[in-house]
Amino acid sequence: MLVIFGFKNSSRNLGLAQATCPRCGHRAAQRVDRRKRAFSVFFIPIVPLGSSYEATCTACGVSTGISRAQAEGILAAAY
Ligand SMILES: [Zn+2]
Numbered sequence: 001m002l003v004i005f006g007f008k009n010s011s012r013n014l015g016l017a018q019a020t021c022p023r024c025g026h027r028a029a030q031r032v033d034r035r036k037r038a039f040s041v042f043f044i045p046i047v048p049l050g051s052s053y054e055a056t057c058t059a060c061g062v063s064t065g066i067s068r069a070q071a072e073g074i075l076a077a078a079y
Contacts, residue, residue, distance in 0.1 A: 003041065003042075004041070004042050004043065005039070005040060005041045005042075006039075006040055006043075007037060007038070007039060007040065007049075008037070008038050008039075008040040008043070008045050009035065009036070009037050010035070010036050010038075010045075011033050011034070011035045011036075012033065012034050012036075013031060013032070013033055014032045014033065014034055014071065014075060015031075015032055015075050016029045016030065016031055016032075016058075017029070017030055017032065017074045017075050017077060018030070018077075019055070019074050019077070021057040021059060021060060021062070022064055023057060023060055023062045023064065024057060024059055024060040024062070026057070026059045026060070028057055028058050028059035028060075029058045029059075030055045030056065030057055030058070030074060031055070031056045031058060032053065032054070032055050032066075032071050032074055032075055033053070033054045033055075033056065034051055034052075034053055034054075034071070035051060035052050035053070035054060036048065036050075036051045037049045037050060037051070051068075052065060053065070053066050053067065053068055053070070053071040054066065055070075055071070055074060
């Protein structure tokens, strides 16, 4: 029997928010993404292996790993 398994990475854009970039220091739009990783069988995610959050500065393009609380804080300030 053939079983196809592997890892699936997915990324979801959670939104844009104005924040000060830790790298370039400009107050610019930061794109907040959530990245999820899961063990998959037949390309279907079965076991979630956790998620991480990332903010990408639209001024300098640098992505910074942030915590979930930081991501929610950035997005909460946007609305
Ligand atoms: Zn920047």
